[in-house]
Amino acid sequence: MAEKSAKNVLEPYAWLLQIITGLAMVGLVTFHFLTTHMVEHALSFESVSLRFQDYGYKIIYALLLIFVAFHAFNGLRAIALDTEFGMKRKKLVNWSMVVVFLAALIVGLYIMFLF
Numbered sequence: 001m002a003e004k005s006a007k008n009v010l011e012p013y014a015w016l017l018q019i020i021t022g023l024a025m026v027g028l029v030t031f032h033f034l035t036t037h038m039v040e041h042a043l044s045f046e047s048v049s050l051r052f053q054d055y056g057y058k059i060i061y062a063l064l065l066i067f068v069a070f071h072a073f074n075g076l077r078a079i080a081l082d083t084e085f086g087m088k089r090k091k092l093v094n095w096s097m098v099v100v101f102l103a104a105l106i107v108g109l110y111i112m113f114l115f
Helices: 006-037 045-053 055-081 084-088 090-114
Strands: none
Touching: 006 055, 045 055, 055 084, 055 090, 084 090
8 A cells, every 4th residue: 555645645635725715815805905995094093003902803814814824825835845846855845834834923913912
């Protein structure tokens, strides 16, 4: 029996998560657009401050950050794995993207909840 490679096991789930995060981003980006660009003075400091005092908005924007960061870094990971370098160093590519994703997420969430 042939042993399954990490790419064969991981890729269907990575592709499924790419689709799910893409669809979720459509709704969240639409919400963001309507909230910030369709309301007069929505981008003023006072309006932004008021929105970020509401935990509902923080949760929505945290979800948007999580989905965008995962979608972006998973896409970069897939592109890197399609190169000769990436094919030879799959573990390095995968773990590098995980580390960069988590770092971006931690910094983004810290800044968001600090506000």
